[in-house]
Amino acid sequence: METLESELTCPICLELFEDPLLLPCAHSLCFNCAHRILVSHCSSNKPLESISAFQCPTCRYVITLNHRGLEGLKRNVTLQNIIHRFQKASVSGPNSPSESRRAPGLSGGHRPYSSSGGGSSGSHSARSSPAQPSSHQHTATMSLEHRISCQFCEQDPPREAVKTCVTCEVSYCDRCLRATHPNKKPFTSHRLVEPVHDAHLRGLTCLEHENEKVNMYCIVDDQLICALCKLVGRHREHQVSSFSERFDKLKQTLENNLTNLVKRNSELENQMAKLIQICQQVEVNTAMHEAKLVEECDELVEIIRQRKQIIAVKIKESKVMKLRKLAQQMANCRQCLERSGALITQAEHSLKENDHARFLQTARNVAERVAMATASSQVLIPDVNLNEAFDNFALDFSREKKILEGLDYLTAPSPPSIRDELCTASHDTITVHWTSEDEFSVTSYELQYTIYTGQTNFISQPFKLDPKTAHKKLRLSNDCLTMEKDESSLKKSHTPERFSSTGSYGAAGSVFIDSGCHYWEVLLGASTWYAVGVAYKSAPKNEWSGKNSSSWVLSRCNNNFMVRHNGKEMLVEASHQLRRLGVLLDYDNNSLSFYDAMNSQHLHTFEVSFLLPVAPTFMIWNKSVMILSGLPVPDFVDCPEEHQEGMMTLCRQQDSPYVSGMKGCH
Known part of the structure; x- marks a missing residue:
């Protein structure tokens, strides 16, 4: 109880909360204490209404008041009810007569009851013999909004009532209660509650049977009924429940809705505060x-x-x-x-x-x-060579007038339409194409998000096979990491980026690389006819890779290994048992190398001055292959300068260099 009392204590007056206010920060404060805080902040020459904010004494959160002042803050009704119950429990105790006579409905739950006369009995809670109430009980009773008088007193004015008998429908003072309700049957079955008005007691009577008390709840019609309504009335076929059960459900629903409503009101107040702040800022901006x-x-x-x-x-x-x-x-x-x-x-x-x-x-x-x-x-006689006209002073402000007439705010251009089919992305470069309806639109711009000036990036870029580029007779599986020849797969539509050569089935990687050092491997399996390398996006898709100047590959044709670029071929010595082909693309150092990853053997290195981003390229004529991308550079791969012997320098100048960074094109 001491812990609960500390939770119910005001941080200002150190007493139980009285008329508590619910602050936006979720703490509570007595109304009078909040008023004293405002008075302490108000100077002598200012009215109290001029104070528009104060700090919560618990968390120091700034509480903003509206034009209603403290009246604009919500009352913490739930906390006030808890304090009332705590006060009653503190002065009564679980074994006191007043607690044993308290009605279940007002002490946390309802229990059904039937009609009875002054001496009739029913299934009600028993009560102990009445005892003399303490001064605390009188103080709690006097805190009610309206004083309820004893209806049995003969003196004038009557004493204040301490209990109301629901069975007798009469309110009694302590003396009359001991006189009329001794601790004997049948009075032990009478239900005593805290003093209530007669209207509350009359409300417990059945609407259809005036002499019957309601003792159950009809769920179908959503109303209170009596036993006769259930036995012979129109509710006999309806589902009913006890007061306590319905009370708990309805109370829980109401509490939940109230919590949501309070939360929504708090959100609305915050939104209102933001709107007010925006309005004030609009005024400031307008004046500016x-x-x-x-x-x-x-x-x-x-x-x-x-x-x-x-x-x-x-x-x-x-x-x-x-x-x-x-x-x-x-x-x-x-x-x-x-x-x-x-x-x-x-x-x-x-x-x-x-x-x-x-x-x-x-x-x-x-x-x-x-x-x-x-x-x-x-x-x-002198000639008159002067006239009245001012030929050297022709005043023409028409252009300036048009400029002045066109004075207005500058408006932002309309949003552009991105052309997805022309946009590309590589390792660290994005090229965006768009169109705009503005008369004076931006045609292009270049944005560099970051500029890397440190050591060369040795983190390989992971990628997959791009289904949009795969040949019609290829089937991609294993999350687009495996490509397999499939003669029955003919349902793919033809697109410009799809490989379409006859007798060779290819696919490209899902990335375009224009910087860094990248390593990937190809698991060749039982395939004896394939080509692996890199190519520009502009490389032809209707011919073998390596037959043009835009692609570089290492290929195997049965028992012959060769490298190919721009139609030129050169044999390479490799094991016929080659099962894992490693590819190292060092874009910044202009080299493309191939390795036998199983035997840690260098096969060949192209020395290429790359001018455009390149994509990994794969072609097969039989069986299937699988790629492993995003791999770290293995230890057996040394600097490309160690393999100068056997290098074939094959490069071709392009019309214009590719600019690294993020680039927009109209």
Whole structure:
């Protein structure tokens, strides 16, 4: 009991929980203690409602309050009921009269009962003689929400009831209970419970038989019934159960549902808190973007204002220059007009002279001056070579206007469509092909996930036989590790990557290798006609491997062993009992070697400048072979430089090198 009491003690007041709150961290706290915590965090000039969070005193988890404050937290009803039961058990004890009279239904389980009068007997729990209740019992009774008075007291006001007799349907105080229910038959069969209201007792009466008490539960109709309902009523054919059984099931279901509901509410509150946080972040981001928009637009306006001032100054300077030139020309014209006017006046005066002698004396000088003025008029009168237009200042902001009208947020491109049939993967390289519907889509990019600069990788890459490349007359088994000639297997569809040569049946490995050092072995069994090696993906599939420049193989034709590449063949000395053929591909050091793994014998090494990823290649003409991949390099395999003798250098330049890394192509 002491351990249970410590579990029911508040960590603040060190008393039993009173009106406990269920915190989101699953701990509990008294309502008043939580209120005192908020008061301690509140300054003198702030209202209590301004406190929106506090820490759990047990685990220091931050409890966030909504606008309802502490009222927004859930009450721990289950804990409160446990405390009530603990208090009753502590003050009563298992041998006390109050405990022996407690109804099974309110002490953890129900038991059926039948109707009886004040002195009738039935199958009820026996009770001990009533005893004087202690002060703790009165304190527990006063903690009920509504005070229940004794219905048998003659004094006014009546004393507080301590028990309710379900059989008599009357609530008694301690004195009246001892007087009316002595520890003798038939009163020992009366069922006493904690004080309850009359409405609770009336609810225990059968709905169809008013004078009968309910004592069983109809599972079919899901309702309380009495014995008459089961014997002669409409429930006689229905399945029924006892109160205790139904009570346990329903209580367990309710507790489970309540637990799930509390859990869901907690999840919803967490989700709500996240949504509130997101809303706050949206507000912050919106304000940030609005400020950024205002800043960028202000910068654009400032640039336009500065450019406006600069262009306006240039226009004014051009205006002053044009007006200065025009004023100079106007002054020149004015001087010409003044000289011409004086000469015209003098000539007109001479024309008025009628005396021939005087006219001849004066007119010759005037005539010379007029002739000279007329001859030089084209020189004296300046040409007007200026106009009102500003040809050097053509203002055209149409392009800038379109750019300004198109101001908007940058949008992410639509997701591309990956073309699986064009994608390839090798030891450490993935080539991805895709298509995009965007007008300005990315055509390609190269991504290097890691760059290895240490020692050469001697961990072989495991692989299997690729069914998509296997010849129609080959059957793959043993998890695609064994290939066998099968003339009856003709149901495979033809694809570009499938081997299709006549008389030779091939398959490729499931990987493409472009770096590292890799070793695998081929268990040849009883096969006497085969070819093993590597090839580019572009190698022809309708001819023997080694007949082209894209494949390198070691083959056996009955009793002859030979290596073949680009149509060139060279005999190799090997045992006719060769059963395990080892293949070492050192891509980084440009070599492909073959070994008799059983006898630790080197057979041949190709020195090849690989330009593209290669895939292991296997061909058979009879029997079957099995591959063992991902093997460590055996001890008998030394550095390829030790076998320089007998090497055949066969390589061909490709159009473009293969770029290692992860590469995307449009």
